[in-house]
Amino acid sequence: MNIFQYEFMQNALLAGLLASIACGIIGTLVVVNRIVFISGGIAHAAYGGIGLAFFLGFAPLLGVVGFAVAVSVVMALVSLKNKERADTIIGMLWAVGMAIGILLIDLTPGHRIDLMSYLFGSIIAVPRSDLLMMALLNLAIIAIVGFFYKDFLAMSYDDEFAALMGVPTRTLYIMLLVMIAFCVVIIIRMIGLILIIAFFTIAPYIAERHSRSLSSMMVFSILYNFIFTALGLWCSYMFNLTSGAAIIMVAAIFFFFSLFLRRPPKAERKGGAGA
């Protein structure tokens, strides 16, 4: 099992750790705020950024950052403004973003780009130079969520009461979607755009079932994501599989077995009888 001695595997594992931290934290907030659909929209629309980067000739990851952040802000404003039809508009942006990416790559002269690695991930596709950017985005996420933790907690549990108490819930919501865009950038190389949603949802869902607080849900989500990533990368290498799909299937198998684990009982507590 000495495959992790290769540099590309070390990079992939380090990238996996960074992705696990970012997506464990943000995935938890995505799940409890029920914004999985909008996360999918941001992830897919980010493909437009890849097209733009190739077309204009700069680093793809920079294109993804810029495009995903712009899309997330637009989606945030739309969903705050027009709650009734927010999901329709998000669905549109989702597809339009991807279409822009594909058209721009069609229009880019020269060699074909390996699209599959952006759509489904590839473990050899994580260059050391990307790791720095991933680490910086991770730090930004940890700092923002750490700083505003109690406000994110309050917004997620009862946004109406939080807003009443003067918590800037709209700003926090926009920040949350921007951090989803950061996560997309962090994991695009490993998991790919299409499968990111699973990385946001599976670990937090398993974690929520036994967590007593939002912060412990985050910590367990990070742990589970990292286990899925390490095992998935190993399978990917051993059996020559696409890394994103391998990681997600490992996660899905864990999820399946977690369903058989007994949920902590809704404790029957003595004293203070309730109705």
Add this chain to the structure above:
Amino acid sequence: MSLENIVEPIAIEIHDLWFSYGRQNVLEDVNLLIRRNEFLAVIGPNGGGKTTLVRLILGILRPDRGVVRVFDEAPEKMARHMGYVPQNTHFSKEFPISVLDVALMGRLGRVGRAWRYSPADRRMAEKALDRVGMLSYRDAPINNLSGGQRQRVFIARALITEPGILFMDEPTASVDTEWQANIYTLLKELNDSVTIVVVSHDIGILSSNVKSVVCVNRTVFYHDSAEITTEMLEKMYQCPVELIAHGLPHRVLGRHG
């Protein structure tokens, strides 16, 4: 009995307020004055607009027309000085959060945005939990509690906002009888310094504490305290038609046929 005799300053003032969800008017031409240290019950049929009225005063909803003033300011500006116990319905059954962390949310308006709550905030939350008999559950997940216990935690959360006005939407629904009585006593004590507005069907709360009653059914009728009897309150459940038909003494603010 007339307004001129009342010396307490005005806490809440509503003029010519209209509100609709889409095309359906929920509230029409509402005029209301609530004085400081009032203990006001808001009653009326389901769907009559009781909760909407409270949410307009809290600034959660904006009126289509008309003005709401709280302590002579826009409601949004005074939001931190209003405690709110919402109806115990819309909360996630899965969300991992402890009783103490829910109660601490009441301090959000008094602490800065950054980092954590202070030890003083925690002591305050524990004291409030103690007042509603929930201190021994402080570390329990809120979703392990019964509906009535959860309601008591939400009351504690509203108490530590140190409100000038306390709004409660069906605060004793699903609370067992023993604790209902305790909550009435608690509210009575609080009313010495706090204006209280309660949406309730609970005849206990209405008869033991209330100083005046407002009946909401698309329009709003204000009933002064002196006329409140249990018999009359029972009749008010069919208000406003029944009330007017019975010719009971009442004062009406706003247009009224």
